[in-house]
Amino acid sequence: MPFFSGRCLSGAKLIGKTAIVTGCNTGIGKETALDFYKRGAKVIMACRSLERAEEAKTYIEKACNNLSDTGKLVIMKCDLSSLKSVRECAQEILDTEPQINILVNNAGVMMCPKGETEDGFEIQFGTNHLAHFLLTMMLLPRIRNSTPARIVTVSSKAHTRYGINLEDPNYKNRSYSPAEAYSQSKLANVLFSRELATKLKEHNIDGIHTYCLHPGVIKTELGRHLNESLFWGAQVIIGTVLRPFMKTPELGAQTTIYCAVDEKCADETGLYYSDCVVTKPSKSGLNDEHAKKLWDLSVDLVGLGDFNPFTAQDPGLKK
Ligand SMILES: NC(=O)c1ccc[n+]([C@@H]2O[C@H](COP(=O)([O-])OP(=O)(O)OC[C@H]3O[C@@H](n4cnc5c(N)ncnc54)[C@H](OP(=O)(O)O)[C@@H]3O)[C@@H](O)[C@H]2O)c1
Secondary structure: OOOOOOOOOOOOOOOOOOEEEEOOOOHHHHHHHHHHHOOOEEEEEEEHHHHHHHHHHHHHHHHOOOOOOOEEEEEEOOOOOHHHHHHHHHHHHHHOOOOOOEEEEOOOOOOOOOOOOOOOOOOOHHHHHHHHHHHHHHHHHHHHOOOOOOEEEEOHHHHOOOOOOOOOOOOOOOOOOOHHHHHHHHHHHHHHHHHHHHHHHHHOOOOOEEEEEEEEOOOHHHHHHHHHHOOOOHHHHHHHHHHHEEEOOHHHHHHHHHHHHHHHOOOOOEEEEOOOEEEEOOHHHHHHHHHHHHHHHHHHOOOOOOOOOOOOOOOOOOO
């Protein structure tokens, strides 16, 4: 356990609010969903495995069964390695949820062996960045009608290790490195959150704030691909070496929760956090030219076409 670990001390309630958390059947996403549920929110658990999401929902409900004013947990299928699945999930939310007050882009994969998403993107860039980009863009017209709202994107300190290759983000013409690809996808998270804040300001949209963060080093299932991508036994060896420095998932969720609910950062936007305080990302994470290029590239890759999420009309609920 680290000597210092930031905590969200806010007692803010979320009664009447709706929060979406991607990848919340385990790890820090599950702890984030639990916290929002305790605060009274309706939490949409956007997960790829309905079975695992159901287990997490049961766990959360049991853990809170003697509390009052808890919220509601709703499971929706969302496989971030498929843009079709992301579109279907976004559509289901738009059809059924009158408001979206908090969106947490949490799900992630780390250091996978070389692979592609259903749409042919490098698996980490596609899952960690492009899918969350599309989800956020599709939901933005509803979020614009739900202010004050916060969009929180979970990145990693790993974003500082390498850069982003905007000519070949999907490793079509260069040799693949699992660590470099993870770092690139997490840098994309930082640049996305920053550029989203800029674009909201440019469109004079008030009341939607963006946050990006490093959650710490946490004992979760994130290292599940290490044996395949490094060497057999890597998961156990690295886990053992890092154990004294690792946070529990509950502590690992604190910076996400802080960014999503705390009054102290309510007026901040476009910044990067660690242990519940604003921190500087890497120099690459402050590169606005790259942020704009990544934005335009992402618009093309996910096929947004003429859809402008900053001006598009809210499609309304399905009657
Ligand atoms: N743990 C750390 O030390 C650490 C450090 C820095 C940053 N982070 C970031 O924190 C976030 C949460 O990670 P974690 O540590 O909680 O890891 P985790 O325990 O492995 O949880 C990851 C979550 O993402 C989901 N996910 C993976 N691929 C998905 C897909 N294609 N579609 C939908 N959901 C998918 C997983 O679902 P399944 O269970 O179905 O696979 C799971 O719910 C990630 O963005 C990660 O990069 C973690």
